[in-house]
Amino acid sequence: MRSAIRRVASAALDALCPERCAACGVVVATHDLFCHACRDAVNVLGPPECERCGRPLAVGAACAPCVLEDGAIRQARAFARYETGVVGHPVARALHAFKYAGTWRFAARLAAAMLTRVPATQAAGAPLVVPVPLHPARLRARGYNQSAMLARHIARARRWPIVLTLLVRTRDTPSQTALTAAARRANVADAFAVRHPGAARERAILLVDDVWTSGATAHAAVAALRRDGARVVDVLTFARVADPRYETGT
Ligand SMILES: [Zn+2]
Numbered sequence: 001m002r003s004a005i006r007r008v009a010s011a012a013l014d015a016l017c018p019e020r021c022a023a024c025g026v027v028v029a030t031h032d033l034f035c036h037a038c039r040d041a042v043n044v045l046g047p048p049e050c051e052r053c054g055r056p057l058a059v060g061a062a063c064a065p066c067v068l069e070d071g072a073i074r075q076a077r078a079f080a081r082y083e084t085g086v087v088g089h090p091v092a093r094a095l096h097a098f099k100y101a102g103t104w105r106f107a108a109r110l111a112a113a114m115l116t117r118v119p120a121t122q123a124a125g126a127p128l129v130v131p132v133p134l135h136p137a138r139l140r141a142r143g144y145n146q147s148a149m150l151a152r153h154i155a156r157a158r159r160w161p162i163v164l165t166l167l168v169r170t171r172d173t174p175s176q177t178a179l180t181a182a183a184r185r186a187n188v189a190d191a192f193a194v195r196h197p198g199a200a201r202e203r204a205i206l207l208v209d210d211v212w213t214s215g216a217t218a219h220a221a222v223a224a225l226r227r228d229g230a231r232v233v234d235v236l237t238f239a240r241v242a243d244p245r246y247e248t249g250t
């Protein structure tokens with residue numbers, strides 16, 4: 001009887017306040033992130049890809065930058081490709097709505113998509129889930145940290161521990177949109193710190209962010225975690241730019 005009431009209540013709620021496509025806003029089934037048309041335009045990421053950073057690859061196990069990298073990030077994975085050359089692409093529209101238009105209602109469905117791409121190395125045990133923080137000034141202006149919302153849903157779904165404020169942003173960095181990859185790295189270098197020194201020591205950490213563009217933000221955040229003694233750090237984002245123009249020059 002109780003489950004029948006719950007079904008009726010849930011159907012009533014869906015009718016009053018239906019879920020909408022995160023990109024174009026048409027009504028969709030309760031758990032769908034995109035409508036069929038938008039979903040068809042989304043490139044879901046998966047193998048073959050760099051075993052380390054998740055960059056789509058035609059051949060080989062690791063991309064050239066990862067072979068040369070310091071290895072601070074064990075594995076980075078994303079759900080969908082962020083198309084840089086397509087105006088109004090569904091992935092960009094969904095993230096923009098989520099980040100700037102206050103449509104935090106998308107958080108659960110964005111996180112559900114990300115859960116399909118949790119780095120395989122996490123199978124070894126429960127990591128500590130940590131979101132990439134916003135600078136306090138930006139948090140005040142926006143009212144919420146989109147990465148923290150995603151991290152919360154991911155931690156809850158897997159029953160993993162989460163510390164929302166493990167990392168702090170010590171510098172408010174200018175917008176990165178117009179910068180080259182090398183400039184992005186310089187822009188965010190040393191922009192993060194562990195709030196209570198030693199909190200990351202010996203921990204396996206899953207760092208959560210909404211988008212991986214050049215990897216500069218993730219690298220800077222991971223560097224702070226590793227300086228504090230984190231054992232391993234994996235990175236999970238909803239989207240990932242896979243455009244060489246944004247990635248070279250690192
Ligand atoms: Zn749509």
Ligand SMILES: [Zn+2]
Nearest residue numbers: 050053063066
């Ligand atoms: Zn790579």
